[in-house]
Amino acid sequence: MNPLLEARHLTKSFPGVVALRDVSFDLRAGEIHALCGENGAGKSTLIKTLSGIHPFGSYEGEILVDGKRAEFRSLRDAEAAGLAVIYQELALVEEMSVAENIFLGAERRRGPWVDWDRAYADAAELLARFRIELDPDTPVRDLGVGQKQLVEIVKALNKRSRILILDEPTAALAEHEVAILLRIVRELRATGVGCIYISHKLGEVKSLADRITVLRDGASITTLPAAEADIPTIIRHMVGREIKDLFPRNVGQAASLPGGTTGGRPVSSGSSLLQVQNLSASPDAESPARLQNISFAVAAGEVLGIGGLMGAGRSELLQHLFGAWGVRQGGEVTLGGDAYPEPTPRESIRRGLVLVTEDRKRLGLHLEQPIGFNLSLSSLDRLNPGTFLDETAEEPANRRFFDALRIKAPGLETVVGGLSGGNQQKVVLGKALMTEPQVVFLDEPTRGIDVGAKLEVYHLINELTAQGKAVVLVSSELPELMGMSDRIVMLHEGRVGGEFTRDQFNQEALLAAAMGNQSTVAG
Amino acid sequence: MTTTAPALPAAPRPSAASTRELIMPAMLALIWILFALLSPQFLSPRNLSMLMIELSVTATLAVGVLLVLLPGHTDLSVGAGAGLMGGTAAVLVNQHGWSAPLALLVSFVVGLTLYAGLGWFIVKNRIQAFIATLGGLLTFKGVFWLVIQSHTVPVTRDGRDNLYSLLTTYYLSPAAGWALAAAVVALLVFLQSRARARRRAIGARVEDFEVAYLKTFIAAQGIALVVLVCNQFRGVPLSFVILCAVATAVHTLTRHTPFGRHLYAIGGNEEAAVISGVPVGKTVIIAFTLLGGIVAITGFMQTAYIGNSTTTVGDLMELDAIAACVIGGTSLKGGRGSVLGALFGALIMASLLNGMTLLAVSPELKFIVRGLVLAFAVWMDVRFGKK
Numbered sequence: 001m002n003p004l005l006e007a008r009h010l011t012k013s014f015p016g017v018v019a020l021r022d023v024s025f026d027l028r029a030g031e032i033h034a035l036c037g038e039n040g041a042g043k044s045t046l047i048k049t050l051s052g053i054h055p056f057g058s059y060e061g062e063i064l065v066d067g068k069r070a071e072f073r074s075l076r077d078a079e080a081a082g083l084a085v086i087y088q089e090l091a092l093v094e095e096m097s098v099a100e101n102i103f104l105g106a107e108r109r110r111g112p113w114v115d116w117d118r119a120y121a122d123a124a125e126l127l128a129r130f131r132i133e134l135d136p137d138t139p140v141r142d143l144g145v146g147q148k149q150l151v152e153i154v155k156a157l158n159k160r161s162r163i164l165i166l167d168e169p170t171a172a173l174a175e176h177e178v179a180i181l182l183r184i185v186r187e188l189r190a191t192g193v194g195c196i197y198i199s200h201k202l203g204e205v206k207s208l209a210d211r212i213t214v215l216r217d218g219a220s221i222t223t224l225p226a227a228e229a230d231i232p233t234i235i236r237h238m239v240g241r242e243i244k245d246l247f248p249r250n251v252g253q254a255a256s257l258p259g260g261t262t263g264g265r266p267v268s269s270g271s272s273l274l275q276v277q278n279l280s281a282s283p284d285a286e287s288p289a290r291l292q293n294i295s296f297a298v299a300a301g302e303v304l305g306i307g308g309l310m311g312a313g314r315s316e317l318l319q320h321l322f323g324a325w326g327v328r329q330g331g332e333v334t335l336g337g338d339a340y341p342e343p344t345p346r347e348s349i350r351r352g353l354v355l356v357t358e359d360r361k362r363l364g365l366h367l368e369q370p371i372g373f374n375l376s377l378s379s380l381d382r383l384n385p386g387t388f389l390d391e392t393a394e395e396p397a398n399r400r401f402f403d404a405l406r407i408k409a410p411g412l413e414t415v416v417g418g419l420s421g422g423n424q425q426k427v428v429l430g431k432a433l434m435t436e437p438q439v440v441f442l443d444e445p446t447r448g449i450d451v452g453a454k455l456e457v458y459h460l461i462n463e464l465t466a467q468g469k470a471v472v473l474v475s476s477e478l479p480e481l482m483g484m485s486d487r488i489v490m491l492h493e494g495r496v497g498g499e500f501t502r503d504q505f506n507q508e509a510l511l512a513a514a515m516g517n518q519s520t521v522a523g
Numbered sequence: 524m525t526t527t528a529p530a531l532p533a534a535p536r537p538s539a540a541s542t543r544e545l546i547m548p549a550m551l552a553l554i555w556i557l558f559a560l561l562s563p564q565f566l567s568p569r570n571l572s573m574l575m576i577e578l579s580v581t582a583t584l585a586v587g588v589l590l591v592l593l594p595g596h597t598d599l600s601v602g603a604g605a606g607l608m609g610g611t612a613a614v615l616v617n618q619h620g621w622s623a624p625l626a627l628l629v630s631f632v633v634g635l636t637l638y639a640g641l642g643w644f645i646v647k648n649r650i651q652a653f654i655a656t657l658g659g660l661l662t663f664k665g666v667f668w669l670v671i672q673s674h675t676v677p678v679t680r681d682g683r684d685n686l687y688s689l690l691t692t693y694y695l696s697p698a699a700g701w702a703l704a705a706a707v708v709a710l711l712v713f714l715q716s717r718a719r720a721r722r723r724a725i726g727a728r729v730e731d732f733e734v735a736y737l738k739t740f741i742a743a744q745g746i747a748l749v750v751l752v753c754n755q756f757r758g759v760p761l762s763f764v765i766l767c768a769v770a771t772a773v774h775t776l777t778r779h780t781p782f783g784r785h786l787y788a789i790g791g792n793e794e795a796a797v798i799s800g801v802p803v804g805k806t807v808i809i810a811f812t813l814l815g816g817i818v819a820i821t822g823f824m825q826t827a828y829i830g831n832s833t834t835t836v837g838d839l840m841e842l843d844a845i846a847a848c849v850i851g852g853t854s855l856k857g858g859r860g861s862v863l864g865a866l867f868g869a870l871i872m873a874s875l876l877n878g879m880t881l882l883a884v885s886p887e888l889k890f891i892v893r894g895l896v897l898a899f900a901v902w903m904d905v906r907f908g909k910k
Contacts, residue, residue: 324797345798346800346802348800362792362795366788366795368791368859373788377784377788378799380785384781389781392721392722392725395722396726
């Protein structure tokens, strides 16, 4: 019998990066096939290729459905062939009811009109079939994340999908919601639906899946029956790579950046510039805490790495401390020796704390504006003590950072939107550093930039610490985190999963901490 | 427009943008040539003086509205607000016997206060400016009619001219006009050379002396031409001087202060602005407050132009102002636009209206033509604005 879905020798490249190398993969009817791998291993690319988001022709190799060659040019093509993808980012219309969402794009009709009675009846029936206790009348905005996920699944099933792809479906769910979701996935398997299941929760994967495929660096490393795979083995396959000397963490380097000391000796550690104690915070006043009981400290001249899986709360932690996310529920923060209970971005910058965000296009840059506008935006108050802009202060400041960061562009007047990712990132970094900060938060500072630019960012981190600044580095890439940090705090579901000093760095241990030490629990 | 501030040497821009920047002057030239051919009176000193007064009203308001369009907001209430502030001052003068300067000052402060409140309401409650100012439009309109008791209230008492009535009827004497022009040119030269000296001091690139000289020379000639034409009629209209003052102030604010940078930053990418430490709420409230002052000034000029406050003063002015900004290249999403552009847009709208009135075009057709020109300008902007 032919597999339901098969990928043969898929290779998918982006400019400068090979995201998938010769990956072969198959999914049988009535099977749950789990995909495991670190962030950036190629899971998302594989799914996007299988589901037509990377259209036919943009990859090498072939995709077969029921043994027949498929050429999906869009997600719609893939859906027509019986494939449904349920993403982490939900694709529901918040203002519509459950029933309206389920039938969105496939409205129940009577002639030219929507047959609402039938839509609501059918929705109720579908929900009942999977024993989901939801009123089809409820507006989706009133549902919790888990309930929304279930609505998404029902919506997919309504399209009579035979192949279901679930991308981290339980990342944001509470325990009892996870149970409902896993039950439904198992019931679907029994009806012959094939399911590709992506999850970082290895315990869940092992108990649910029939087979497990591990991806690493875009290649498929192994496919094993779940029964034969124990969790340490899976982790070893996931990590598996040796760290080359790509990470030049160098503690004693001389500073050459504007505003730095010239001594070249690191400020001796011990004086902590930022101290966080028992911090808890939630997205808004009503929600449960997303960050719980977090404590850490960063000293002058030190790089503190913060790791964790997607959704562990790394970005939220940085943004919260900076004043751009959430409501504090408890805990104490000390910045440069002073208590700092109510952060706002403006106040943080004034006190010498600056954040370089992960999403540079959305949160970091004014893409339509020139480089100079972006570089000095956070420093206008400092550069212009009077009423009017002082060009004689601003332009030299811009010029210094433009040169020191080696931004490759015709000049300060070049519009930022046209620069390469690496150069855009340098502009964001320059904007942050021009504020003369003492504590620098870097959230995924090397995401989406090429190797050369990455190295420059690493050198920059060294220079910052050489100047006696404290750096907090968030990264999804464990090798980067281990290569550049002096200490690492791993977050797990909004809590500290473990703290490691440099001599304790070990990929397996870090990953286990990020997963809440499941290996010891479930292994 | 020739008195706009001290410009620092213009930045080199991508070619798509410069195409876009040439469209508006070309359109304006086309409109003027067309009207000049169809009606000989169009270019007469008398008509051009009238056009300048009409322009003063539309353009002043457009420059004010620009302040809230830049950070991505909008304001539909400015027409009703202009009526209200003009009416309040008229009632104080005509019915309560206040002196005109005091009445104007009080009404101006009312304008600042109302719009500060409006801005605060929008910022604190995160209400869309479109809806909040639509509410403002209706409320201000009602209060306006209450204030003037839905009657016609002259801006004078016992028919004697006062500061209020003179806003659009006073003309600078020829000598005063020349003196003012000379002062403005001298100021331009001073600011220009100071900016050059400063740039040279920090080792920045300085425009060739010839280019800078030529620019200043052309600006001076433009100013002289305006005074010359005006002096052939009655002199430079006071309202035009007011427009130039307001436009210069707003230009300086938007281009040469941190506040102005913040306006562009908020409109371009509000989330990034917040992360960059821009005081978003405060900046937007200040923008609305300043707009309130400009709305009051516009209301005074428009009411004075008509001669009395009636229920229709200010009708549809908000749309003219927004249209002028958009024709001048302002993005309704925020982050893009300039005082110079808004002035150009206002000049196009005012010229159209003035020329069509000269040609005795029916009111119906006037509306249709203005609508089509607006649509055309936006289409051109989209067509040539993409990079």
